[in-house]
Amino acid sequence: MSDNDNLVQIEKKDKANRVLSDILRYLLLIFWAIIVLFPFYWMIITSFKSYSSYNSEFVPRLVVTSPTLQNYVSAFTEVPLGRYLLNTLIFTAITTILMLVIIILSAFAFSRLDFPGKNLVFGLFLSLMMIPNELVIITNYVTITNLHMRNSFPGLILPSVMAVFYIYLLKENFEQIPDELYKAAKVDGTSDLRYLWRVMIPISKPTIITIIILKVIECWNSYVWPRLITDNSAYFLVSNGIQEIRENGFGRDNIPAMMAAVVAISLPLIILFLIFRRKIMDGVARGGTKG
Amino acid sequence: MNDKKQTLLALICLLPAILFLGVFMVYPMIDVFTYSLEEGYNFASQSYFGIGKYNYSYVLHDPYFIRALKNTFFIVLITVPLSTIIALIISLALSSVPKLKELFQTIYFLPYVTNTLAVGLVFMILFRKTAYTDGMINVLINAFGGESIDFIDGPYAAKMFVMCLYTIWVVLPFKILILTSALASVDPIYYKAAQIDATPRWRVFTRITLPMISPMVFYLVITGFIGAFKAYSDEVALFGTDLNAAGMNTIVGYIYDMLYGNSGGYPSYASAAAIILFAIVLTITVINLLVSRKTVFYR
Numbered sequence: 001m002s003d004n005d006n007l008v009q010i011e012k013k014d015k016a017n018r019v020l021s022d023i024l025r026y027l028l029l030i031f032w033a034i035i036v037l038f039p040f041y042w043m044i045i046t047s048f049k050s051y052s053s054y055n056s057e058f059v060p061r062l063v064v065t066s067p068t069l070q071n072y073v074s075a076f077t078e079v080p081l082g083r084y085l086l087n088t089l090i091f092t093a094i095t096t097i098l099m100l101v102i103i104i105l106s107a108f109a110f111s112r113l114d115f116p117g118k119n120l121v122f123g124l125f126l127s128l129m130m131i132p133n134e135l136v137i138i139t140n141y142v143t144i145t146n147l148h149m150r151n152s153f154p155g156l157i158l159p160s161v162m163a164v165f166y167i168y169l170l171k172e173n174f175e176q177i178p179d180e181l182y183k184a185a186k187v188d189g190t191s192d193l194r195y196l197w198r199v200m201i202p203i204s205k206p207t208i209i210t211i212i213i214l215k216v217i218e219c220w221n222s223y224v225w226p227r228l229i230t231d232n233s234a235y236f237l238v239s240n241g242i243q244e245i246r247e248n249g250f251g252r253d254n255i256p257a258m259m260a261a262v263v264a265i266s267l268p269l270i271i272l273f274l275i276f277r278r279k280i281m282d283g284v285a286r287g288g289t290k291g
Numbered sequence: 292m293n294d295k296k297q298t299l300l301a302l303i304c305l306l307p308a309i310l311f312l313g314v315f316m317v318y319p320m321i322d323v324f325t326y327s328l329e330e331g332y333n334f335a336s337q338s339y340f341g342i343g344k345y346n347y348s349y350v351l352h353d354p355y356f357i358r359a360l361k362n363t364f365f366i367v368l369i370t371v372p373l374s375t376i377i378a379l380i381i382s383l384a385l386s387s388v389p390k391l392k393e394l395f396q397t398i399y400f401l402p403y404v405t406n407t408l409a410v411g412l413v414f415m416i417l418f419r420k421t422a423y424t425d426g427m428i429n430v431l432i433n434a435f436g437g438e439s440i441d442f443i444d445g446p447y448a449a450k451m452f453v454m455c456l457y458t459i460w461v462v463l464p465f466k467i468l469i470l471t472s473a474l475a476s477v478d479p480i481y482y483k484a485a486q487i488d489a490t491p492r493w494r495v496f497t498r499i500t501l502p503m504i505s506p507m508v509f510y511l512v513i514t515g516f517i518g519a520f521k522a523y524s525d526e527v528a529l530f531g532t533d534l535n536a537a538g539m540n541t542i543v544g545y546i547y548d549m550l551y552g553n554s555g556g557y558p559s560y561a562s563a564a565a566i567i568l569f570a571i572v573l574t575i576t577v578i579n580l581l582v583s584r585k586t587v588f589y590r
Contacts (some may be wrong), residue, residue, distance in 0.1 A: 025384045032381055033398045035460070041399065042427065060427050082534040102307045109304035113297050118405050128312055131320055134521060135545055135569055138326065138561050139319030141550055159315045167308065182540075192300060223404050223524045227580070239408040239524075243532060246412055255416055262409040273404040277397060284403065284465065285472050 043266075047071050048257040054256045071260035079249050080233065081261050084241030091156055091237055092219035094281075098161045099215055100208070107170035108196050112182070122171075129164045133224075141228050151232040160225060166211045169286070173207040174200055210283035213276055220269055239264045313528070326494060326562035355535055359545040365451055366541070367519040370376035370458045374512055377459065386474045396471065403464035411457060411528020418442035418453050450530070450539055453579035458525050460519065466511050473498070476589035499582065502588035509583045510560075513576060520572050523547070542568045558579075 025178055041062075046054065048067040055058075075081045109115075110122050140159045149155030177200060185195045201208065223239035232234055242265060250257045273280055307401035328347055329339035357541055381399070402410070417427045420441040429439040440446070442453045443587050452493065477500065486494045501508075523543035526534055534540035535548065542564065548554045 002462055025387060027390065029381070029395050033375075033395060036401060039410055039417065040405075042417065043410075043413045046391075055423055058424050060424065061429050069388075102311065105304040106308040109301040113304070114294065114300040115298040115301040118301075125308075125312070129315055131316055132517075132521070132569060132572070134565050135323050135544060136316055136319035136548070138550060138558050138565060139322040140315055142558055143314070143319070150433070158311075162308070162311045162315060164312070217404055221408075223527070224547065225407055228547065239406060242406070242408050242412060243527065247531065253421075258412065262412055265409045266405050269404045269406070270401070272480050273401070277400075280404070280469060281400060286466055 019176075025257065030178045040266075043259045043262050046256050047263045051254055051256055070183075071254075071257045072264070073265060074250065074254070074257040075260040078257070079245050079261070079266060080236075081241065081245070083234065084236050084238050087235060088220060088237045090153065091160075092216055095152070095157050095160050095219050096212055096215045099163055099166070102161065102171055103163065103167045103211070104196070104201065104208075106167045107174050108200065110167070110171045111174035112192065112196070112200070113276075125164055125167060128167075137225065137228070144229055149229075151230050151235045153235070155229050156235065156237075160219065160222065163215065166202055166215070169211065170204065170207060173204045177203055190245070206279075209276075210279055210286070213272070213280055214283050216272070217269060218222065241265075316451045323562045323565060327479070327560050327566050328335075329559055332559040333356045346559045346569055347567070350560055350563045350567065353560075354505055355540060355548075356542075356545055358535075358538065359540040359542050362451075362539060363520060363522060364577065366455060366458060366522050369455045369515060369549070370462065371515040371519050373455070374462050374466060375515060377509065378463055378470050378511070381463075382467055382470035382474055383496075383564065385471050392471075396467075399467050400464045403468075407461060407524050408528045411525060414453065414457050414460075415529050420445070425538055444537075447538065450537070453529060454526065454539065457521065457529060458519070461525055468506065469511055473504040477503045478540075505587045509579075509587045513579050516575050516579065517572055520568065520575070542571075 045064050048064045050068045050070060144150060144155045181199055225242050228239045236244060245258060245261055328342050330343050330345045331340040383443050385395055418437055420429055425439045440449050443450045471538045482501045485499060521543050522541045526539055526541055526544060530537040530539045546561045546564045549557045
């Protein structure tokens with residue numbers, strides 16, 4: 001056998017190897033994609049099945065033969081799903097806006113203003129990031145109960161507002177704004193707060209949007225605090241709402257209707273995610289934690 | 292502008308943050324230790340008998356707490372290594388399919404933005420066995436010739452299996468995201484050098500890729516441990532709010548049950564349990580940090 005033949009054979013073998021590993025790789029990726037997507041697929045198809053057709057399937061079918069919107073009607077009429085969604089919307093909006101005002105002001109103070117003990121105060125702020133939620137939630141529960149703010153929006157919102165990490169994130173961003181802009185604004189006689197409003201916030205808009213999205217996701221999915229502080233279903237957020245629906249919702253184990261509720265709850269965030277995909281993923285990589 | 296005016300402005304700007312942090316973080320942080328030492332605290336009259344370590348001893352002797360501790364350790368020991376390894380494998384596979392990377396990344400990230408309670412309900416129904424149906428997963432098991440198992444109300448091992456599977460499903464998006472960006476940031480010049488030397492793939496992985504991304508892997512292990520020790524809502528999503536009855540309670544679940552609900556009204560016990568949890572997490576994190584000094588490659 002000549003050297004040339006040998007080379008051809010080696011190349012062939014190499015190519016075969018590469019194709020094989022490519023196939024394995026894609027199989028793995030597709031397999032995991034199915035595991036991730038299947039629950040979503042299942043809840044969507046089930047939400048379109050009628051109660052009787054779902055219950056007659058001993059082996060669940062993966063297609064819908066006669067789709068119905070009845071489940072969505074039940075989800076919004078038989079249980080107060082609309083109320084839960086509205087509550088969550090109010091909670092999310094107010095919490096996020098309050099947080100934004102507070103962190104923008106703090107980040108502004110830490111990055112633009114000079115005052116004695118600045119580094120010490122900032123260090124103290126950062127050290128608070130280490131305090132786990134589980135440790136402070138007990139006293140917060142007692143505080144809110146004593147203030148008679150159980151089953152109320154202030155009780156839900158106030159302890160959920162603070163986020164030290166976002167102050168840090170925004171401060172870093174503010175500090176990247178060149179000093180020349182500030183000096184120029186000073187020459188024009190612009191006040192500090194006006195400079196914050198007209199220059200710093202517009203320049204840091206991408207970071208602020210990232211922070212808003214992360215906070216919205218957190219608020220939309222929050223479960224523990226709302227569960228502790230509300231036992232009146234008029235103040236339930238979606239997480240507690242779905243738990244309530246599951247435990248004493250539609251009766252007779254109406255799973256298609258439950259799935260309609262699950263779809264209605266999941267959809268807003270999924271739409272938000274599909275619109276702001278890059279921003280959310282970058283934001284989470286920079287500052288999110290979960291698990 | 293003079294210094295005094297600026298200090299005043301700074302104070303005004305920081306005031307809301309200081310108020311919120313003081314009331315809802317600093318004060319509770321101190322208060323929880325006081326609570327944990329007040330014996331026989333009565334929630335209604337807000338009075339207590341004395342100061343001591345009785346609350347700790349009560350919690351440590353409570354069978355429900357021991358059960359919760361055991362469950363939590365199981366979850367931690369199974370899900371943290373497994374999810375990190377799976378995330379690493381998937382991220383490696385992702386980094387070599389440039390064309391479809393975006394699509395797969397988007398799909399894999401979906402669990403991050405979904406409500407744990409809502410999707411947990413879907414998992415519960417898929418795994419549950421009822422009088423009407425064995426459930427989707429059991430149909431699959433039967434198709435491969437296995438026996439139907441009730442994963443939600445059945446044997447402990449089956450429940451733990453669903454629990455861990457769901458936990459991994461929930462935590463993977465974050466890990467995959469972090470690892471793919473870590474892999475993408477490895478300077479390709481190292482791989483080129485290895486290629487010139489005809490280094491075998493496995494060696495490239497252990498000698499180049501792994502050391503280069505080790506700080507991020509380590510970061511994931513630490514946050515993974517902390518997160519898994521705080522497992523709670525995933526359990527509620529699968530087994531309902533009465534976790535003690537299901538035998539699937541976790542430490543955090545125990546804390547909340549002590550505080551609220553049918554078994555609630557004992558902030559002292561809850562505080563003691565919370566401080567025990569904090570001590571465990573702190574210890575594990577310190578151990579992790581010490582191990583990382585020896586193994587992690589920092590530039």
